[in-house]
Amino acid sequence: MANDLDSSSQLRQLSRYMVRHLGMLNAAVGDLPLSPVQAHALLEIGNQPQTIKDLASKLCIDKSNASRAIKHLIDKHLAQSQMHPKDSRCLVVQLTPIGKKLLAKLNSQQNQLFQEILAQLTSDQIHHIEQALMQYNQAIDKAKQQSGCIIRAASAADDAAIAQVIRDVSAEYGLTADKGYSVADPTLDCLSQIYSQAGAQYWVVEYEGRVVGGAGIAPLANNAGICELQKMYFMPEIRGKGLAKRLALLALDFARQTGYQSCYLETTAILKEALKLYEHLGFSPLSAPLGNTGHDACEIPMLLPLQPK
Missing domain, CATH: 1.10.10.10 (Winged helix-like DNA-binding domain superfamily/Winged helix DNA-binding domain)
Known part of the structure; x- marks a missing residue:
């Protein structure tokens, strides 16, 4: 911070x-x-x-x-x-x-x-300034688009709302419980308890008084020094505003500050927008999953080394 x-x-x-x-x-x-x-x-x-x-x-x-x-x-x-x-x-x-x-x-x-x-300036310096200013302008535009959105740590009062967001978005993309996606997790209705453990945190996006998205970080079981980026879901009305990237960056900063060396995630090719974001953030695909998350249908495991800022 x-x-x-x-x-x-x-x-x-x-x-x-x-x-x-x-x-x-x-x-x-x-x-x-x-x-x-x-x-x-x-x-x-x-x-x-x-x-x-x-x-x-x-x-x-x-x-x-x-x-x-x-x-x-x-x-x-x-x-x-x-x-x-x-x-x-x-x-x-x-x-x-x-x-x-x-x-x-x-x-x-x-x-x-x-x-x-x-x-x-040299030609290289001019090019770098152009690229940096383009990114800065894009960030300004996204910040304006996100006006009215509140990002905060989740509480027990948010459990029902974020569980419904996850169910609604999963249904939208055909990520049904019988196929082994995270919507089938038995802890879905009590996420605040799960993310109250050490080294974990869940954030929600609130818009016009409603919880409309969220994402979390938690330790990956039996893998010391590795956390998992989990349950990143957003309702249609707030997509395209850069909130997924903003929450992912917030979660990764938390992971670095907590002392994790790497961040793991599991996703599926069905979620094309999410996959593109993860690649942009530097996540690389793995040949096999880590740990045993129970999300068998998420066929793309990815890992990001967390370098200190």
Whole structure:
């Protein structure tokens, strides 16, 4: 947790530094008669005509702020509005010839700024920065998508709800009890007791007052130093938001802090999304399962060495 706080503080500091030194807090962008918001609006409208709603979404601002930016561009004869061809209640904004000339000047100015910055770096460094910023932007998007989702340690009060999630998702994918999947576990209705043992933890995802997913870590029986990532299930309404990865990372951090050397799991090819995530996290398939989990139908055993962060 301390390392996470240190990383968060450092990223915040670096983000503030970039915002300030790229001039985003200035009243105008360079020597142009545009505020940062107006400059971003000019760029987006130059790429494609925009409605106020579309522009607000792309700039991550409220519609009133987007409307003010558009009004400024129109007042300066940089943009013009016309009725939407498919919706008479909506206006579409596009650049005027004057606006296009100013956009060309803006692009030239910003290109020069970034060329001077990139001139300080090697090709490899530029590539690494591009990759890191792409990942950072993706993380920002996922965090926004997860707004309203609460991740917390499970309690006895969650037992019935998480058991129902596991049963519902298992039924959705045809993972029936008679085939040897974890939905048949006799402890399914009392998971809080199972994960109260030393070296174990279960987390649930709560959304709009309902438990809609979860995942856990527990020691793998008769395998010292190895834990198992278990019972990771999510209801359809919260899939695609990156929560599976977030819970897996949380569980793996817990495993490292607890002192485990490796993390084991068993899955099936039916769960294509889960298998792809495990591979992305660095899990490798094993030729044979470890221990005796009782999940005979999970034909893909995998293992991840846990290196200290």
